[in-house]
Amino acid sequence: MTGAFLSGESMPARILRGLLASPKASVAAFICLALVIAAILAPLIAPQNPYDLAQIDFFDGRLPPGSEGMSGMTFWLGTDTQGRDMFSAMLYGLRTSLAVGLTSGLLALLVGTTLGLIAAYAGGRVDAFIRRVVDLMLGFPTILVALMILVVFGQGTWKVILALIFVQWAYFARAVRAAALVETGKDYVEAARCLGLSPARILAAHILPNCLPPLIVIGTIQVANAIAAEATLSFLGIGLPITEPSLGLLIANGYQVLLAGLYWMSVYPGLLLLVIVFSVNIVGDRLRVVLNPRIET
Amino acid sequence: MTVFIFRRLIQAVIVLLATSVIVFLGVFAIGDPLEILLPGDATAAERAQVAASLNLDAPLPMQYLTFLGSALTGDFGNSFVFNRPALSVIFERLPATLELTTTALVLSLVIGLPLGLWAGTKPQTLVDESVMTGSILGFSLPNFWQGMMLVMIFSVWLGWLPSTGRGETGTILGIRTSFATWDGFTHLILPATNLALAQIALVIRMTRTGVQETMPLDFVKFARARGLSEGRILFVHVFKTILIPIVTVIGVEFGSLIAFAVVTETIFAWPGVGKLIIDSINALDRPVVVAYILVIVAMFIAINFLVDLLYSLLDPRIRGRA
Numbered sequence: 001m002t003g004a005f006l007s008g009e010s011m012p013a014r015i016l017r018g019l020l021a022s023p024k025a026s027v028a029a030f031i032c033l034a035l036v037i038a039a040i041l042a043p044l045i046a047p048q049n050p051y052d053l054a055q056i057d058f059f060d061g062r063l064p065p066g067s068e069g070m071s072g073m074t075f076w077l078g079t080d081t082q083g084r085d086m087f088s089a090m091l092y093g094l095r096t097s098l099a100v101g102l103t104s105g106l107l108a109l110l111v112g113t114t115l116g117l118i119a120a121y122a123g124g125r126v127d128a129f130i131r132r133v134v135d136l137m138l139g140f141p142t143i144l145v146a147l148m149i150l151v152v153f154g155q156g157t158w159k160v161i162l163a164l165i166f167v168q169w170a171y172f173a174r175a176v177r178a179a180a181l182v183e184t185g186k187d188y189v190e191a192a193r194c195l196g197l198s199p200a201r202i203l204a205a206h207i208l209p210n211c212l213p214p215l216i217v218i219g220t221i222q223v224a225n226a227i228a229a230e231a232t233l234s235f236l237g238i239g240l241p242i243t244e245p246s247l248g249l250l251i252a253n254g255y256q257v258l259l260a261g262l263y264w265m266s267v268y269p270g271l272l273l274l275v276i277v278f279s280v281n282i283v284g285d286r287l288r289v290v291l292n293p294r295i296e297t
Numbered sequence: 298m299t300v301f302i303f304r305r306l307i308q309a310v311i312v313l314l315a316t317s318v319i320v321f322l323g324v325f326a327i328g329d330p331l332e333i334l335l336p337g338d339a340t341a342a343e344r345a346q347v348a349a350s351l352n353l354d355a356p357l358p359m360q361y362l363t364f365l366g367s368a369l370t371g372d373f374g375n376s377f378v379f380n381r382p383a384l385s386v387i388f389e390r391l392p393a394t395l396e397l398t399t400t401a402l403v404l405s406l407v408i409g410l411p412l413g414l415w416a417g418t419k420p421q422t423l424v425d426e427s428v429m430t431g432s433i434l435g436f437s438l439p440n441f442w443q444g445m446m447l448v449m450i451f452s453v454w455l456g457w458l459p460s461t462g463r464g465e466t467g468t469i470l471g472i473r474t475s476f477a478t479w480d481g482f483t484h485l486i487l488p489a490t491n492l493a494l495a496q497i498a499l500v501i502r503m504t505r506t507g508v509q510e511t512m513p514l515d516f517v518k519f520a521r522a523r524g525l526s527e528g529r530i531l532f533v534h535v536f537k538t539i540l541i542p543i544v545t546v547i548g549v550e551f552g553s554l555i556a557f558a559v560v561t562e563t564i565f566a567w568p569g570v571g572k573l574i575i576d577s578i579n580a581l582d583r584p585v586v587v588a589y590i591l592v593i594v595a596m597f598i599a600i601n602f603l604v605d606l607l608y609s610l611l612d613p614r615i616r617g618r619a
Contacts (some may be wrong), residue, residue, distance in 0.1 A: 006502040024430070114525060136312060139601040140594075148590050151578055152323030180453070228439050232560060235441045236575055248439075255445055255564075258514035263449060270442035 011212060020288030025286035028279040035276055039095040045087035047073060056083045060255075065264050078264040080250075081257060088251055090269050096246040097273070100157070101227035104164035109219050111165060112172025113211075115250035117203045119173065120180035130173065137170035142229055150238045160239050164226050175218050179211040219275075220284035224277045247273045255296055309598045315409065316594045320587055321361050356373060368591065374584035378577070383584035385568055386502075387592055393463060394569030396474055397561065398554040401491040405550065405597035412497075413504025414531060416477070420509050435498025440557050444491040445566040451487060459484050461566035488565040492557060496550050503546050507539030541611050548604030552597055 009017075019025045038045065048055045060069040060083035068074050069083075079088040112240030119130040137145075150164040183189060184207065192202045233239030235255075240246050244255075247269045254266025339347075355363070367373070373383040416428035452460035463475055463484055475481030511517065511533065520530045559571035566572065570589065579583040 018514075099473065106543070132308070139552070140597055141553040142557070143553075144392075144556035144593065147559065147574075148320075151586055151590070152320055224437070231439055232441055236560065236563060236576060238575075248441075251439075251442055254356075258445055258449055259453060261453060266442070266445055270445070273439050274437060274444065277439065278434055281433050281437050282430075 004023070005292055011012065013095075015216070015290060016222075019283065019286055022286050025283055026287075028282035031275060031279040032283060034076075035094065038091060038097060039098045042091040042095045046091045048085050050089040050092055056281040059083065059284070062262060064262075077268050080253060080265050086264060086268055089245070090247070090272055093245055093247040093250045093275075094272060096240065096244050097227050097230060097276070099160060100230045100240070100246065103224050104161045104226045104230075105219060106225040107161070108165045108168035108222060109172050109215065112169035113176045113208070113215065115169065116173040116176030117180055117208065117211075119177045120226060121203055121207070127177075131177070131240075134170045134173050137167070138174070138195055140167075141165045142225065144233055146229060146233060147236070147238060155238060155241065157240055157244055158292045160230060160233060163233075164203060164229060167229070168222050168226065171222060172215065173216040176211050179214050180207050183207045183210050217284060217288045217291060220280060220287055224280035224284065225252065227280070228272070228277050233236065301609075305602050309595075309602065311597060312598060313591070315333055317365060317591060318361065320590050321364055324583055329567035336383060367574075373588035373591075376577075376585045377582045378580050378585070383582075383588040384592075386585055387573065387588055389570060390570045390573050393567060394555065394558050394562070397485070397488055397492060397567060398551065398558055400485060401492035401496065401554050402547070402551060404489055404493040404502050406547070408493075409497045409500025410504055413501040414508055414536070416501065417505040417508025418512070418527075418531060425505070429505065432501045435501075438494065438496045440491070440495060441560045441564060443494060444488075444561060447491055448564065458487050462489065463568055486559050488567050491564070492554060492561045495557070496554065499550065500543075500546065503542060504539065507542055508535060511535045511538050523558060541608070543613060544607055545604055548600055548607075552600055555593070555596070578588050 019029050043049065050056065057069060057071065060075070060079050062081055063069065063083075064078040064209050065074050065076060065078040065086075067078065068075065069079070072087070075085050075087070077090070079085060080089060115130055119127045145167045146160075146163040149166060150159060150228075153159055153162075189202060189206060191208050199207075230239055230246060231251070234246050234248030235252045239251065240249060242249065250269040251266050251273070252260075254264075254269065371382075371384050375381060375388050376383045379386050412428055416425045419425050448460045451458045453601045463481065475485045508531075517530060517535065520534050525534075555571075558567075558569060559574060561567065562571035563575050574586065574589045576582075576587070
């Protein structure tokens with residue numbers, strides 16, 4: 001049993017207290033929260049809908065930050081080549097980036113946890129096989145595997161998410177297997193077995209809760225990695241389709257005019273991407289200290 | 298040891314076969330090569346004739362075996378774009394990529410190791426805290442955006458360094474390299490920095506953690522008791538111990554450098570395999586894409602194998618477990 005249960009403090013309370021104890025992590029967690037809310041409310045708070053052709057004016061194109069458009073609207077972060085308000089485009093891009101990152105992170109967690117638990121509980125050949133596949137997966141860099149999958153199976157939003165799940169599940173599986181292996185040897189699992197509980201129930205209700213600390217830490221870091229990976233793939237032109245522009249695609253579009261000195265189209269979306277990934281990583285780093293799971297970096 | 302090597306070789310063959318099946322199914326069977334090769338108004342007879350000449354009318358498993366047979370002899374077909382064997386197009390570009398990745402690797406070690414040692418000897422201080430937060434920032438920086446910012450600052454604004462291409466190469470000891478000319482060297486600086494930055498952050502973290510875990514150990518106390526200087530303890534005794542995890546990191550790092558070279562080469566128009574694969578994907582140049590995937594997978598299997606081998610040579614405790 002972990003210390004959290006002995007001290008009578010619940011997991012969320014422990015995480016919250018741990019985060020608040022560090023000013024740096026508190027600020028990072030606050031930024032994460034604010035960005036998620038901004039992404040959810042994007043259609044309400046964005047000055048314009050950047051993908052509604054009726055709301056954008058081609059003559060507003062390439063305006064530097066702070067300019068006033070034809071309709072009298074001020075573009076605080078400038079406009080892109082099509083005349084879209086950069087601030088609005090970034091809010092919508094944030095929405096896509098976060099949605100893809102969170103979805104793939106959570107699904108990878110689900111797949112990885114299931115396989116990790118099965119490996120630890122079943123042991124023997126099943127364990128050896130899963131372990132070998134995990135080792136193999138971890139030997140290849142994320143970006144390269146995702147790139148190969150997208151090349152072979154074609155592009156699209158769900159294919160990007162699938163590729164991200166495929167490259168991330170192994171991290172969860174390894175951590176859960178290691179944690180569950182320690183737990184399966186303990187008396188309470190033996191007791192549950194003697195009670196005649198089914199393996200599925202023992203795994204889900206008894207072993208899994210004790211594997212949560214490493215899962216939370218890796219889950220946080222993997223969401224950051226997924227957001228960065230999706231942006232990179234979209235930048236390379238093999239990620240999300242143009243109909244769903246994420247931050248990576250906005251930066252890629254901005255890159256085409258960067259050498260002409262039109263910096264704002266790539267600098268601002270890039271800064272936003274950096275702030276998200278950095279904040280999530282800072283929170284993850286703090287959680288590692290607070291929850292103190294023994295995991296490899 | 299022999300068993301270990303033998304097992305890994307079998308595993309390597311299985312992985313390569315599995316990759317070739319997936320790539321074959323994805324690239325050859327799902328798409329229709331005839332769509333690209335034939336004009337839109339081709340008759341059914343013409344289609345059948347071309348299909349027969351390309352062996353496309355054979356059953357799928359037979360087609361795969363033909364593909365595998367020629368792949369084993371290094372024949373992946375001619376590149377549609379360059380009209381030369383795909384494999385030779387790749388091997389021609391490989392030196393440029395290797396030059397870029399090796400330079401970045403050396404940079405990351407030369408900068409990362411001292412900073413990691415420095416932070417490691419000062420746990421819980423402002424130095425440690427800033428170096429660690431800085432390294433989180435380092436690997437949070439989206440690689441491609443960071444490269445664009447380097448271009449913007451050093452090429453567009455300051456005009457100090459060229460932003461694209463490899464520049465003039467010369468020959469040193471029979472190897473064509475950018476280091477031979479000043480022009481080549483200036484072309485290498487920005488891409489190498491772009492590629493190295495995230496890896497510097499990784500090396501710092503690993504070294505710092507290694508030092509902090511090693512410093513409280515008994516042998517360090519004994520070395521102090523013998524009156525050795527702090528510098529000698531750190532650079533000789535502690536460093537030797539943490540070298541083992543660092544060797545693994547270098548292997549893993551080299552892998553991710555090759556992966557991220559795709560991004561760096563795309564931004565800086567560096568004429569290596571990374572830019573080649575992106576160009577080939579956009580040009581639907583299948584033979585090159587297929588050859589690239591199989592070459593890279595083989596390369597990674599080799600790197601991972603070498604790292605494991607080196608690891609067990611450096612640390613006798615691991616040999617028993619393998």
